Amino acid sequence: MKRRKLLQMLAAGSAFYGPWKVHHAWAQAPQKKPLVIGLTMDASGQFGASGTSERLGAMMAIREFNEKGGVLGRHIEALHIDTETTPATGSRVAERMITRNEVAFLIGGLSSGVANAIGQVAQKYGVVYLNSNSSSPTESGRDCKRVKFVWDGNGTNFAQAIVKNAIKVNGGNWALLTNDYIWGHNTSKATRELVVKNGGRVLDELMVPQGTRDFSSFLLKLQQMKPQVVAAAVGGDDFRAMRQQVLQTKLDRQFAWVNNQQDWEDVYGLGAEAAFGVFGTTWYYRFDLPGVKEFVEKYKKTFPGMQVKNPGNTFYNGYVATRELLRCVEEAGTTSNIAIIKKLEGRKMTARDRMQHHDAWIDPATHQVQQTIYMATYNDKPAETDDIFKILSNVAPADIVDPDAPKACKMASYQETPSYEQ
């Protein structure tokens, strides 16, 4: 080949290839708009620690889908703004995410007050919202929404699983310690009804204002009342401070304590005794069930160096809720809200898939996930440092259905719900 011919070929090749190399976007099909999911989780305030965990759970699910190429060919982006365990902030964050950031869905909620506020905004715009971890019975009862799906067990579910047995074992004289906000009120209300229904009586109910750090007067009052059982519906930082003071005075041994639901982050790293009393949970990292070990390993691999070495129930709920939503998007072939709502309503999820002991489903009348509830207490024979829960029993979802929720829940119809698609 002559030198001139070689140069001509090189020039032609460069002319053709150059622009493709420099402006490589020209060579590709138009990029699809990313699917933005708004994560409305608390990073500060009473539920800051648990909110952080549920955010990581949602992000792990999103990462899994992105590794498979996203959904509907769209890359998934997570946008998180701290809802500060404050309903007004939750409302503002939701409004901003929908109107400015054009999120397709909203996920997150620890405080029922915050979840309710987000739910109201979501319903106004028609945005599907997964309340991943807040558990006031009102969330799937009085405050239910067509667009809102509740993923945690609620106060009534937990009370139903615990109260009857606790009366039988410990006695019928109960005192209630109630966090003075929507979750506390409704959980204690459910507990009170079940205590009375099962032949017990409530001696008194002490309201614990949110932000309480000194529980000495409550603990003295309990000693004056002399109940057989103390049912505490106290959450987050308030519960941590209370637990510290109960353990210091050894009052965990004076009464039988029923702590309704115990979030992993509220007891993590404080030793087995920190998880005193009997309490409910929805998942434990040492379940001997298919997939659990792999799930825990994945958590460790995805978030190396975390202080919380093993995932807990709030992480789990954040993960399964997000995963299920994205599966629904894939199945529906659209992000249209009504199509997704229809996919979620009545959805059945196998025990194996959810790493629980019984199959779960989403009640179409209340939008609450009906799932296995576990009774637990502190583990006196831990297999390792983090093994602080001893699972006492599990209750099938059909046995602990909240009977009042469907009566109280009045959802907007599909027609009344604004169409929304991003």
Next chain:
Amino acid sequence: MTALANLTPHLLNGVSLGLMFALIALGFMLIVGVMEVINLAHGSLFALGAYFAIFIVGLNLGVGIEARYALAFFLAPLGVALVGMVLEVAMRRTYGRDPLYGLLLTFGAALVIEELIRLVWGSTEKQLPLPPDLSGAMLIGGFIYSKYRLYASGAAVVLILLLYLFLEKTPYGAMIKAGAHDSEMVRALGINLTRLRLFVFALGAALAGLAGIVLAPIWGVRPHVGVDAVVPAFLIIVLGGVGSFWGAVVAGVLVGIVVAVTGAYASEWSLLSMYLLLIALVTWRARGLFGKKTVLEN
């Protein structure tokens, strides 16, 4: 009689709680009194004291928990005092300007310290290990009471008295009081006001750190625990009269009693009660319990 017998444990518990509230407020009072700066970083310094103590108690020094706790009790406040000194140096450009500058700077410092705590120690709950002699419960008048609370109240009394003696019986205390009264006159008398302010800020920060160590086993330790301290501290110094040492102590005890009694008999009001007390008292006596009369009131 029965009602009184029922009330007595709550009153005593209120006094114990109040002493701890007073301890939280002392450092805050000192800085406001001398420097006329509302130190919004007080809560973060409180938290820092607890974290420093956790760090020191956790060190492998080859000595028992008692010795490590004692060491933490002395060294952790010194560490917080150093942080306080850095903060004071940063504040110097705000002196003599609109008080909002100082307020904003200390607010920013509070956020920075809280985030630094998160970075170093993480967001999860921590516990300050205690010597076994301070842990556990005891029976007082038929009630189970935490041994540690009695120790904490005792520690608060000792620290309050030591501070009082320091302010009243030493030349440094006299300078601090004079600085609070008329800083320009103090400067005119040849006292190095810059150094005095640095010292006062360090002392106030150390007191915040000490309160953090004392309260850590009761409230628990988390990065934002300081928020729980700064609000009562602010309320107590207003209630007691800004700059008044005994005002802060009496107001602290008063707040403790009100919170404890409402906690027992109208629990939903227990947190709100301190604010209601403030409103009632300030309405009746705007300068607080022991605040000095202003010229306008004469």
